[in-house]
Amino acid sequence: MQDSTYFSIRVYRNIHTCSRVVASTIQNKRKGTPQVVADVLRGVYPGEVDTPAPKALIKVVQNEAHVNVSYSTALRGKKLAISELVNPGTVTSVKLDARNKFKYLFVVLGTSIEGFRAMRKVIVVDATFLKSVYGGMLVFAIGQDPNHHHYPIAMGVIDKEKDASWSWFFETLKTVIPDDEELVFMSDRHKSIVKAVQEVYPLSQHGFCVWHLSQNVRGKARVGSEYLDNSVHLEKWARCYFKGDKYNLDTSNACEYMNSVFKKARKYALLPLIDAYIEKVSEWFNKHRKGSAIASDTKKLVPYVENQLHNLCAIANGLFVTELNHFELEYSVLDIDKIPCVHAIAADMALMRNPNRRREIHLHELCLKYYRIDTWALAYYRTIYLVPHQSTWIIPEEIEKLVILPPDYTKKSGRKRDKRYPSTGEARRKQSNRANPGIHIGRWFEPLNTDEDQEENQGDNQGGNPSEV
Incomplete structure (x- = not known):
């Protein structure tokens, strides 16, 4: 109406010309995305691969994020959450021969690389036989944490202990642990190991396992001292003459312990063997992380x-x-x-x-x-995630096209021996590394x-x- 604030509607056309509202104004009608489902799973089930089924996830997302998701959205979010459970910094290497047949394998977890920076720079290396149909050798590189627990650094698979295989293993290890004057290697006196350490890690020091030396000297009571003087350099086994710092590590017992832990897994094929290794290392990391976290605040040392x-x-x-x-x-x-x-x-x-x-x-x-306890905690602060099911793997196209053939093997007659005869003197006394509140x-x-x-x-x-x- 003219000269008034009133108006009257005379014509109504049922056509909307305004823009559509993007966000819903009704709370219970909000829709979630796969990323929302993945975020919910990361918070409710941290580090777990075995999460509820998509049908059950719909209710979980409604309770946690107050949004509705469909079955397909829950399924995509579940796969997205699993794909994000990775171990960053992990380094793997596979070498094939001229016929594309498997030859060597090297695996080191990113958490082990980062945690070794808080360790005393001593690495124990050794190899043991695999008991699968293809044979081969299982190689370990082990450190020791501040509280004297075994700390796996790397594992590998080679065909046999020879110059080429040990040189390849140390050269691959050098890509993650560079050569340093503080670094010390402990092993038996295998000639290929000695040669590889000298060539690949010239700045490091190399010590010999005194237990293996004792087995060599045993039975040579009359010429034992002459054997040590003529066959082994004094600085390779005597702690007072050793040029580096090997601390309490004078044997390769750490690798012998790993051989015992993976006694059953050494019969597995390659992929189950890697799964068993990651599962055991993850278990140890979780255990020692809790141990370092509950350490007394009044104490400074492990x-x-x-x-x-x-x-x-x-x-x-x-x-x-x-x-x-x-x-x-x-x-x-x-x-x-x-x-x-x-x-x-x-x-x-x-x-x-x-x-x-x-x-x-x-x-x-x-x-x-x-x-120190704070240094001990740095070695285990990161989580190691288990390998998810193969159906969830995201494999690059160029990797998927590769064809790797199994190595040649000769079938042997007779029954395989599962146990070896222990030698006298193998058992070593273990001091307590548990906190005493008194x-x-x-x-x-x-x-x-x-x-x-x-x-x-x-x-x-x-x-x-x-x-x-």
């Missing part, structure tokens, strides 16, 4: 070293310490394992108990950085409160050898 230092503190408490100020004495406070020796601990006790001390030196400050190293460095406590300690430690530090 349980194994904490227990070892506690025993040394009991000995150091009985030593007599004299302060020497009239001359300088050069003395390394670390022993071969890079932890304080008993004399350094005794001196540190005397310093911390002195009320007039000028500075404080805590025992964990004298230990190598690899023995152990607290700090109490050894507390000041002595009363004269009665001093007399009691002197009475308990009678017979101890006095020592000047």
Whole structure:
């Protein structure tokens, strides 16, 4: 109406000219996407491949994301979530011969590469026989974490122990672990291993397994010393003459343990063997990750070293310490394992108990950085995902076109031997690497409160050898 805010509708045409609303205004009508389903699965079932069926996922997505999805969307989201469960940084290599027949295999997980940076740089290598119809050798490269647990670095499959196979294995290993002066290899005295380490890792040091040496010397009581002097260089097996730092690792027992763990898997074909390896390594990573997470906040060192230092503190408490100020004495406070020796601990006790001390030196400050709990946690902070079902694999087209033939083999008559005869002296004592809640190293460095406590300690430690530090 003219000169008014009122109006009247006289004609109605049932045709919409406005734009359509993109987003639905009704909450229960919202539709989800495969990416939404994958995000829900990642949050509800982290790191798991065996998730609910698509029909059950529809209800899970409704409860978690408050959206509706169809069966096909749930199925695509499930496949998308599985495809995202990968181990980044993993390096694999396969070598074929001139006839496209399988020859060598190398596998190293990205988590192992990253975790080895928090390890003492000692690698134990060895090979054992595969028991499948095609034969071959299973190769392991093993480290040791700060709490003295075996830490698998790489695995491989070769035809036999020879110069070409070991050189290929070390050259492939060098692509992920470069040559370094701090690096140390431990193995038996196989000539191909010795030659490959010298050629591929010239800056590293190579030590021989003392247990294998003991088996070679056994039965040669009269000429045992001459055998070691003439056949083996002293710096290859004697810890005091070794040029690098091999710490407590003087045998290839780590690889022997892996051979025992995969005793059954060594009968498998190649793909099931790789699945068994990844499954076992994932199990160990999850176990030790929890162990490093629940470590006491009041302690700085890993349980194994904490227990070892506690025993040394009991000995150091009985030593007599004299302060020497009239001359300088050069003395390394670390022993071969890079932890304080008993004399350094005794001196540190005397310093911390002195009320007039000028500075404080805590025992964990004298230990190598690899023995700290925070370093231990860095080795296992990443998750290792299992290999999903083959139907979910995304294989590049150029890889799918490759044809790999199995290697040649000769069928042998007779029954295969599953067990070998153990040699005398194989069993090695294992020290405790579990946390003891009753152990607290700090109490050894507390000041002595009363004269009665001093007399009691002197009475308990009678017979101890006095020592000047």
